[in-house]
Amino acid sequence: MIKKFYSIAILAWVLSLPFLAKVQAQEALSYQTPPKAIADLVNAAPTPLVSFSRSGDFMLVLERSGNPSIEELAQPELRIGGIRINPATNGPSRTGSFENVILKNTRNGQEQQVKGLPANARLGSFSLSRDEKYVALTNTSNTGISLWVVDLSTLEARKLTDEIVNAVYGTGITWTPDNQILFTAINPNRGGLPKAPLAPKGPTVQETSGNAAPSRTYQDLLTNPYDEALLEYFMDSQLMLVNLQGNKKPIGKPGMIKSMDLSPNGQYITVELIQKPFSYLVPASRFPYDVEIWDINGKHVKTLAQIPLDEVRPTGFDATVTGPRSISWRADKPATLFWVEAQDGGDPRVKMDEREIIYTLDAPFSAQPSKLAGIGYRFRGIYWSDDNFALLNEGWFASRQQKVTRINPSKPSEKGTVIIERSSDDIYNDPGSPVFTTNSFGRSVLLRKGDDVFMTSEGGSPEGSMPYLSAFNTKTKTEKILWRSQAPYYERVAKVLNADATEFVTIKESTDIQPNYWLVNTRKRIAPIQITQFAHPYESIKGIKKELVKYKRNDGLDLSAIVYTPEGYDPAKDGRLPVLMWAYPREYKSAAVAAQVRGSKYTFTRLNWGSPIYWVTQGYAIMDQTEMPIVGEGDEEPNDTFVVQLVANAEAAIDYIVDAGIGDRNRIAVGGHSYGAFMTANLLSHSNLFAAGIARSGAYNRTLTPFGFQYEQRTYWEAPEVYNTMSPFMNAHKVKTPILLIHGEADNNSGTFPIQSERYYNALKGHGATTRLVFLPHESHGYAAKESILHTLWEQHVWLEKYVKNRN
Incomplete structure (x- = not known):
């Protein structure tokens, strides 16, 4: 029997009915909708997504449907091992999909409709063949997942397999050089679904031998032997090879396949197979697994590694596992593996110069691994070019340091050249990320010209982001900007x-110009050509005003926010507005970096389910992306002064919006989601600055996340005062401001268990605070069902109207 989860009744009283205004108990409440101006924006057709071919000659335009219904979200769901499974499909229970595919020529914009797609299509996992003649994709029905192929010469789609794809742990689909498709299927011999025992065989027992085993808080963990049997059943997989005629053959042995990866030459496969024992403390991603190398016919070549259960790991965000990790194929070689191994036991507190070693191993994998490089931080990946050029990335979270080194893979004993060393938070001095091209193996490698590597950067500046394309010289460590976005547009290179x-x-986009794709040629100096013609989805708010504003905190730290005001609004004529301030705090190790302006006033005003911008249609001023930096320089940790800095940030934002003549100081609300909800509750505990607060899916008692949270690396026992001071639950008696709490009943985010909101609500109620708790059935950390989204907006609207706009 699959787990069933009790649907907690929505805790609500209908604010619009005066005779119910003082009700305190639980009541059933049907889904409500916000004002029409808000609902119409929610119901706007979503803009298609685009996926480019490797050559860039064409793009796939992927059309999406709107939000699913609550009936779709309420389908049976199995939550085990940190995974959420739809038992009817043997795939994930919650995932986005596409309903239509259009092929568009990049250079002339010509469109062609893909024909033969299934009715009521729910398409995903698109994969382009190496010769770019075919696209493989999956379709999910109510009973399973099938594999399809599109012939790009005829634009005909056809079904290749029955509903045999196993997508529980991701949809593994890859093309071989001879245009066959390797994919992860359900083991055809796995048998029937395990039956739930009528009674347990005994108690569930966990034991520790005395070694320290700090564990972060995870959702949906295994809890009993039946859970284990279910996980083993749904993970049971068989690699399959299918040709374009639909002929299938099994590859290798079945097992609990975690991942598979085909070598660039198509001759070998690395397969990660989950092993026992399972754990009730960590998700399946940290269960034991073997890394095996098979040939293309499934013959076992070598067991490269046997990774033990990752249940005991040192504390700190720079902690990692011992033994091989990040095992991958070199993109520039036919069949060469590389991986990294920590030399410090995975413990960031151990001081050593060569903290990690990167190894390589060539086919046929019978030799000893070769050392490619040693690094002082944690491995962050390698960008390959050829055997003489690669970029090695490393970083250290505690200091926010990032380092990029140019290396010569053919001469591993030769010391590389550090070309970039910077704070990962520093957007003003970020040269960006490399541009890639496709090599003869169909793999992505660096696009470079001699010592120059082409890069795209966000282009952070005191005036906001202005993205650019550059040639970064890896010898001189200088960049030559080849193209840059120009005001009043926000434009960035896509391909x-x-x-x-x-x-x-x-x-290319602007405040009221929908993002669209443009063809640019800097050599021919011809005018850019618009490729797509996606329509503006929010015509009703095209006239609103958007402004990037800057102001200072009381200690001189520069802050910024994006301010939206209604169409035609003039402070001198129209007076002060109620304000909704929305934010999400971030920690920094440098005041200078924290003061940098983030975002752009030229970006398109895109709405999502959680946006505060909807209320500009209701006569509110919106302060969005309100900077809430928490700075701790040197040995000082940011959270040591979290509350003081948080309140100072809020005071500065309020002073700005009031001094600008826009906001009414007595009618300002603050809100946020997740860590933004945590921020909101803290602001209402430690200040009287706001008329009301909205906190969605937050964590309020940090003793429930005692081994670190967000960017706090210390445990509760190392910094109890920090945990207690930062916990709104511990300060519930101080809240005098009305606060609305909303939480997904099936929240799957680490640390934000629904009980966080339930206990915080009870603490607030017990101290006489004005509060309301809304649980959304079947919703996770982010809300998906249309009914849930509309109801959430209704809840927020009613709260803002009563306690902010019409505040007595």
């Missing part, structure tokens, strides 16, 4: 089309 980066596709 480079040629070897010298003179022709590329950009995404």
